[in-house]
Amino acid sequence: MIRCIGTPAEASAVTPTAIKTAISEHGSSCGADLADLVPGSPIPRDLALRLIRCSDDDLAALLAAARAARENFKPGVITYSRKVFLPLTNLCRDYCGYCTFRRDPGEPGAHTMTPEEVLAVARAGEKLGCTEALFSLGDKPELLFPEMRETLRHLGYKSTLHYLEAMCELVLRETSLLPHPNPGLLSAEWIARLAAVSPSMGLMLETTNGALLALGAAHDNAPDKVPAKRLRTIEEAGKQRVPFTTGLLIGIGETPEDRVDTLLAIRDLHDRYGHIQEVIVQNFRAKPTIPMAHAPEPGPGEMLRAAAVARLLMPNVNIQAPPNLNTPYYEELLDAGINDWGGISPLTPDYINPEKPWPHLEQLRLRTEGRGLQLRQRLPVYPEFLPALISRPGLLSEKLQAACDGEGLAKSKGKKKRAA
Numbered sequence: 001m002i003r004c005i006g007t008p009a010e011a012s013a014v015t016p017t018a019i020k021t022a023i024s025e026h027g028s029s030c031g032a033d034l035a036d037l038v039p040g041s042p043i044p045r046d047l048a049l050r051l052i053r054c055s056d057d058d059l060a061a062l063l064a065a066a067r068a069a070r071e072n073f074k075p076g077v078i079t080y081s082r083k084v085f086l087p088l089t090n091l092c093r094d095y096c097g098y099c100t101f102r103r104d105p106g107e108p109g110a111h112t113m114t115p116e117e118v119l120a121v122a123r124a125g126e127k128l129g130c131t132e133a134l135f136s137l138g139d140k141p142e143l144l145f146p147e148m149r150e151t152l153r154h155l156g157y158k159s160t161l162h163y164l165e166a167m168c169e170l171v172l173r174e175t176s177l178l179p180h181p182n183p184g185l186l187s188a189e190w191i192a193r194l195a196a197v198s199p200s201m202g203l204m205l206e207t208t209n210g211a212l213l214a215l216g217a218a219h220d221n222a223p224d225k226v227p228a229k230r231l232r233t234i235e236e237a238g239k240q241r242v243p244f245t246t247g248l249l250i251g252i253g254e255t256p257e258d259r260v261d262t263l264l265a266i267r268d269l270h271d272r273y274g275h276i277q278e279v280i281v282q283n284f285r286a287k288p289t290i291p292m293a294h295a296p297e298p299g300p301g302e303m304l305r306a307a308a309v310a311r312l313l314m315p316n317v318n319i320q321a322p323p324n325l326n327t328p329y330y331e332e333l334l335d336a337g338i339n340d341w342g343g344i345s346p347l348t349p350d351y352i353n354p355e356k357p358w359p360h361l362e363q364l365r366l367r368t369e370g371r372g373l374q375l376r377q378r379l380p381v382y383p384e385f386l387p388a389l390i391s392r393p394g395l396l397s398e399k400l401q402a403a404c405d406g407e408g409l410a411k412s413k414g415k416k417k418r419a420a
Contacts, residue, residue: 030058034065039072043312052256052309066308066337069315079378083132083343084125087351092138094222097291101352105147122175128346132380133177139184139224168197180380188236195242199381202245209258218252238273243385247280251298277382278318281307304336311337324356331367383408
């Protein structure tokens with residue numbers, strides 16, 4: 001039986017009195033709003049809108065409330081997933097203003113991994129103690145590029161999704177890693193098919209602001225970034241009870257109000273289906289080769305406010321922020337109530353942001369412990385979602401049982417060699 005971390009039976013008591021005490025130490029104008037919060041109760045939209053625009057004088061009180069909410073949810077523990085990053089193909093039919101991952105056929109760096117390459121990386125990661133195989137890929141590139149259709153024909157598959165399904169099954173069968181695909185928009189059929197070969201999957205909502213599809217905006221010429229389409233995929237995953245990762249991307253032209261509404265859209269789906277396993281608060285980073293090369297990046301204060309408001313809007317959902325995109329101040333995000341660092345690889349780079357290396361795991365541990373918190377390795381699926389998955393017979397259930405410990409986290413495999 002899995003005894004999940006952070007369950008109510010284990011949660012340390014964080015009473016309303018304790019929250020009021022923490023907030024009163026900072027004496028802010030929003031303290032009256034925050035002091036009446038009940039641990040585990042989500043805040044309403046009007047309060048979230050005030051908090052996400054709070055003054056620097058009020059920020060300490062906001063962070064205190066967010067930390068108290070986290071400790072009520074999963075006290076004392078910050079998790080991460082040790083992964084390999086598998087860019088199955090970087091051909092993509094979407095042209096987002098902030099992306100350096102995607103390529104057109106024939107462009108330098110354009111590549112579709114072969115099965116042999118996928119398996120070689122997965123096996124190398126297995127030796128380094130990884131448990132997650134993160135598949136990232138362009139959205140249905142064969143619909144735009146005849147070259148991708150030819151590549152798929154040569155590999156023996158009808159579509160990119162058929163190929164992804166086969167590679168997830170290959171990794172699941174031949175290694176101890178667990179696939180976590182991020183394939184873009186999905187139909188109900190494809191969610192079911194991928195759920196048979198992966199315990200969880202993901203799609204960033206990014207924003208509910210449809211105005212970013214306008215000419216010259218971040219999602220101009222990106223047909224798969226229509227918010228309604230992305231919400232439909234996330235909802236269908238909920239109908240099928242698939243543990244799902246999503247989140248928002250801040251700094252791409254949206255307003256603070258848009259950030260709140262994006263979080264609320266995610267919360268509404270989770271309230272209906274209970275399937276959102278984590279919400280990522282991710283910040284835009286400018287790069288010299290993108291259309292948004294000169295767009296301003298969100299500052300630390302914006303990230304802290306967004307993460308803290310995410311925690312208060314969804315006090316019982318895992319909230320993540322990527323440390324490599326928030327160097328050198330990433331440990332400050334622990335003060336905003338996050339409880340997860342996301343995927344960290346000792347082997348492969350962040351192919352979406354290759355200029356931002358992952359922190360070394362030992363450094364991540366030291367910085368986490370410096371905030372009085374324990375760093376623990378999890379699987380790509382969170383502990384609270386494991387019992388339902390393990391109850392289903394088959395290879396996926398067997399692999400999950402072999403990978404998890406009694407708390408639903410990653411089973412310790414002893415000391416591993418460190419990658420350079």
